[in-house]
Amino acid sequence: MSETTQQSKGAKASIQKFGSYLSSMVMPNIGAFIAWGIFAALFIPTGYLPNEALNEVGGAMQVYLLPLLIAYAGGNLVYGQRGAVVGTIATMGVIGGSNVPMFIGAMMMGPLGGWLIKKFDEQFQDKVPSGFEMLVNNFSSGILGFLLAILGFYAVGPIVSALTHWMAVGVENIIEMGILPLANVLIEPAKVLFLNNAINHGILTPLGNLQVGELGKSILFLLETNPGPGLGVLLAFALFGRGSAKSSSWGAMLIHFLGGIHEIYFPYVMTNPLLFIAVIAGGVVGSFVFGLFNVGLTGPASPGSIVAILGVTARGDHLGVVAGVLAAALVSFLVSAVILRFSQSTNDDFEAQKKATQAAKAESKGQSVALDAEEQSDEVPTFDEIDQIIFACDAGMGSSAMGASLLRKKAKEINLNKKITNSAINNLSDDAKTLVITQEELTTRARRQAPSSTHISVENFLDGDRYDAILAEMQAKSEGVTSEVAPEKQATVQQQLQEAADVDFSNIKEITFAYDGKVGASTMAASQLRNQFTQAGIQTPVTAKPVSELHDSQQQLVIVEAPLDAQMKAYANQSMWVSYANLLDESNYQALIDALK
Incomplete structure (x- = not known):
């Protein structure tokens, strides 16, 4: 492998890791962002129900609640509760020292506070006299948080304010010049390479929140979450595809368009590199139509479902948003149909392409992917050996939540009374009585986070047949049934x-x-x-x-x-x-x- 190729892969892995970290701060708090978006949609002067007093509540959420939640999540990722507290105190300093919402400042100060208190504990924890542990713990976090708040007020806050203002002006200039749709030339292929979280939650969401504070809505929330390009590709496979790709595309459409799980269409694009042209064309046209109608959302749409998008669409903008989504789907469909009809390559072995997609996803995270799920999986436990089942992924939402829901329904059918939930990998606790289910490329990370737990790998969180097999094997082992021939x-x-x-x-x-x-x-x-x-x-x-x-x-x-x-x-x-x-x-x-x- 050439040095240039290794550097490219390393850079992509670093971007993915950074994006995953940003996503882990924002995604757990999406509910709060949506609540704020509803306040903005209803009570701002141009909203559905203008109300000056309630609009102040929404403003306070934007200035204080959302940055503090982000900071708390960031500090917690680094060092649990102590890190979360110190990071939140530090973020109050940047909030007070700026005149713009401190989303970016919170993403900086939250993890910084967590890291510094972690280093303090590592240096002095063993040196504290017996009986003084609580005193030292409380005062160390309070004093460190105080010092970081002062630093944030006088240094970090003003710097981030200037940087944020510069970025906001740049975005406004791009929109005024009419070249914003060209951003999709980079966004769409980056999504398929599993950099969607880095783009959406690391870049577009903070900038979009600033626009909402000024304009009451933002087109930036629509750039990455537009389900139109993926819908067009899946529809083309449904009509012109072959083999398992054709038969599975109808179900994938529902999950993508209504469920908002965009990752499900990525393997279809990967079957033929020319299909990158289709999603780029669809994304560019969709964003052009959004700009033409001057539409936007009042908050981030998560997941990227048409239902979630319409739920936070600004007043009077629904027609333009629907038009942009449909235009993106139509263009993507037409380009995909031409590629599928006249491509010389054969796409019958869709399962092999799914494997290649898994490998690409793993590579983007700097990991290796096993040739077979069983190579990464532990033996399936009996029912008595576990107390709960956790589906774990990067952010702990999206496809893992749907996987947990699917398994809960199947467990109910066989009267299995076990707690089944979903979680971010970083939030896993090491528990020997827990079964952790992850996608193949994430199992290694999950093992490091919870080495005592039992780990099972799956290719796709929505593979119902795989869960049938897991539950059946668990039940068979619990009942003493063996699959070997006597x-x-x-x-x-x-x-x-x-x-x-x-x-x-x-x-x-x-x-x-x-x-x-x-x-x-x-x-x-x-x-x-x-x-x-x-x-x-x-x-x-x-x-x-x-x-x-x-x-x-x-x-x-x-x-x-x-x-x-x-x-x-x-x-x-x-x-x-x-x-x-x-x-x-x-x-x-x-x-x-x-x-x-």
Whole structure:
């Protein structure tokens, strides 16, 4: 690898790490930003319900509440509660020493206060006489916070004020010159390279907040969060794509456009580098239309859902915002459609491209990605070995929240009463009774944060089949079920495979794994077969059901463990039945896959 390439990768990793840190200060407080945006939308002089007294509440939130929350989160990231307190005290100094909202100042002073009190404790903690620990702890944080507040008032506050004013003037000049849409030439490809948090929460959100204070709205909130470019790409795949990329694009559209999880369309763009042109073109046109209508949002939209965007759109700007989103989607769709129709490359192996995207994401964070999720995963625990399950990601929101919600629904179906939540990796606690679920490229970081916890890697937080398999394996282990073939069954396995290969599967319209009492292996096998079908582009539904819920159909294939088939056939005697000694052996189903392709 050349020195230039190594430097490029290192720079990208540093940017991603920096952006992730900024995001971790802003994202936990997005609710407060949205509340402030609602105050601005309703009660400013040009709002829906102008109210001078309530507008002062919104102003106080902007000047005091939001910077202090950011500072608290930044100090907490560095050194927990003590860091949060010192960082917040320090930020009061920059607030008092400036005449603009101190979002940037809070991002500086919060972590600085946390770092300094951490270094103080490292130097003097072991030197404090017994019995004086509380006294020293309280006075050290108070005195250090006081000194930093003075520094912030006389030095940092005025400097940040001048810098902020300079940046705000620059943005205004860019908008007046009509060249703001060109920012999307950089924003759109950077998003797909997983630098979206660094751009949105590190740059656009602080500058947008300043514009809201002056104008009551900001177009900057729309630049990165516009779902139009991604929607256009996904629609083009739905109509002109092939294989699993085509079949999965409809669901991805809902998650992206309504759920606001933009990361879900990144693998689709990565399948063909020419599609970067599509998202850039869509982003530029969308921002041009936003500027043409002079629209903006009263606060940051998070996640980047059309619902969230319309919820914080300034009064009278909804038509222009919708027009910009639709224009971006249309242009992105048209360019993507041309690329997909006439590209010489084949995109059938979408799963391989997803792997490449995972590797790119890991590389952008300075990490390595395993070839297989299981290489990074611990063994699945039993139900008794854990008290809670946590989905962890960079910011602890977005896709991890959706993953936690999806698993909660699946856990409820099997009456699993465990706490299932989502969290930022930096906020994980080291607990041996916790199961942590992360995306593959984040598992190493999660292990360092919580080494005693059990860690499971997934490719995609929205992969329901993967969670079916995890829950089924946990239940199987809890009930003492093993997925290995018993020695006495080995002699009949080859005979059963040969018999299954001779069966005519061509008329099968549905496949059911039937079980009697214990669901473990049947549910896991159903999930594995669904994954095999997805990779082969087969749409036939695969489910797992108790034998008592089977319906009788000549177009149904029922798959069971070998010892149970004779006693269970009475429940659906018109259906086709196949039995295997080991339901989890994927080679069992090759004849079925070949017949249904």
